[in-house]
Amino acid sequence: MTRLRKLLATSTALVVGGMAHGAEIEVTHWWTSGGEAAAVAEFAKAFNEKTDHTWVDGAIAGGSGAANPVISNRILGGEPMGATMMNTGRDSEEMVDEGLMLDITDVVEASGILDVESAPGLFENCKFDGKYYCVVVNIHSWQWMWTSRKAFEDAGVEPPTNWDEFVAAAPALEAAGKIPLAMGQQSWQSSGAFGVLQVGLGGVDHWLSVYRDRDMAAIEGDEMRRIIEAFAEARTLAAGSTVQDWNQATNMVITDQAGAQIMGDWAQGEFSVAGEVAGQDYDCLPGLGFFDVLSTGGDSFYFPVNDDPEVTAAQKELAALLISPEVQVAFNLKKGSLPVRNDVDLEAANDCMKKGLEILKAGNIMPDGEQMNDPDTEGQLEDLWVEFWFDHSITAEDAHERFIDIMARAE
Known part of the structure; x- marks a missing residue:
């Protein structure tokens, strides 16, 4: 019996004593772009082929902003799905507290994942009051900028190696009929880009001082002001980008219409x-x-x-499967993200994924904003940066004052 089959058999036996019963498991998620659809298909294929159960796809278009209210309303309203994706962080705390999420501590511990986590403490994000309620399926980082080589070649300049070189090349890109910075109109894209600029220009220590330590000197200081001014410059460089979805903005880089995009590593799925x-x-x-x-x-x-023990057994089989070595490789190669296990073979990874793996191996990691701020603070910050991005009458000084006020009240 393979390691995966042992895990699946163990998780099932814990509930119903052994055999699966062919349950249909509706799985909700917001993976609807080309690269995302190819990746989630690997999960569905593995579940359908390696168990006696059936994956019923519940894709919700529009990203987490559109999907999370639907997911929450269904669960809180007594119409739960079999499994649901959520961002790794604090989004699920209320539902766990209400006893609405299945305790899968047995599955997590039986899987051995805690001994081979790619990032130390990764599964702590699934732990509440000493029990595990989720499985992390990938490591996604916002901290990337993607550039088109041909766009810069057409503009007669070298591809940039950092943000300052990109800004310096922007006039040449515009003269060549290119949009310097591709950006979709969805709110989370511009607010996410701010976070990348904050880390890229201010450094991790400054970022931690702001969000972990709530250091008002860092929050109020000149470095924070400089970062916001850079964000104002970014919105000018993206002024010609009028597409809606993030993957449409990625396509502008793929088709060499734009020089660059600030976007998380899920963009790799679209390039692939x-x-x-x-x-x-x-x-x-x-x-x-x-x-x-x-x-x-x-x-x-x-x-x-779920009150049905057969469904509970199928849920636990799915949980074990999602973090199994074979499925982790198949999924993350398509998704462009990094696996949650450090014991898998990723020789087929492209240069960018290998670069990410090296960074991970070196331990150069930081928390995600959703792991540091409660949902209310995250929402206020997103509203601020979205409004600033779309309303050029708001000055960097005004935005900074509002940022100070939000962080002074953050829990």
């Missing part, structure tokens, strides 16, 4: 589907080329409590 080759057609700059660092955000799956 388009047949683009890292290091030849496009380049990737972690930490905007200044800091080789990754945040340890990503995606996790929770399993709402």
Whole structure:
């Protein structure tokens, strides 16, 4: 019996004494772009082929902002799905506290994942009051900028190696009819880009001083003001980008209409589907080329409590499967994210993924913002940066004052 089969058999036996009963498990998620769809198909394929159960896909378009209210309302309203994706962080705390999520401590401990985590303490994000309620399926980091080699070649300048070189090349890009910075109109894209600029220009220590330590000197200081001014410059460089979805903005880089995009490593899935080759057609700059660092955000799956023991058994089989070595490799190669296990073979990874693996191996990691701030603070910050991005009448000084006020009240 393989290691995976042992894990699956163990998780099932814990509930119903052995055999699976062919349950249908609806799985909700917001992976709807080309690269995302290819990745989640690997999960569905493995579940359908390696168990006696059936994956029922519940994709919700529009990203986490659109999906989270639907997911929460269904669970809180007594119409739970079998499994649901949520961001790795604090989004699920209320539902765990209400006893609405399945305790899968037995599955997590039986899997051995706690001994081979790619990032130390990764599964602590699933732990509440000493028990595990989710499985983390990948490590996604926002800390990337993606650039089109041909766009810079057409502009007669060298591809940038950092943010400052990119800004310096922007006039040449515009003269060549290119949009310097691709950005979609969804709110989370611009607010996420601010976080990348904050780390890339201010460094991890400054970021931690702001969000972990709530150091008002750092929050109020000149470094924070400089970062916000850079964000104002970024919104000017993206003024010609009018697409809506993040993957449409990625496509602008893929098709060489834009010079660059600030976006998390899930963008790699779109480059892969388009047949683009890292290091030849496009380049990737972690930490905007200044800091080789990754945040340890990503995606996790929770399993709402169900009264049917057959469904509970299937939920636990799915949980074990999602973090098994074979499935971790198949999924993350398509998703562009990094695996949660450090004992898997990723020789097939492209240059950018290998760069991420090296950063991870070196231990150059930082928490994700969603792991540091409660949902209310995250929402206020997103509102601020979105409003600032779209309303050019708001000055960097005004935005800084509002940022200070939010962080002074943050819990």
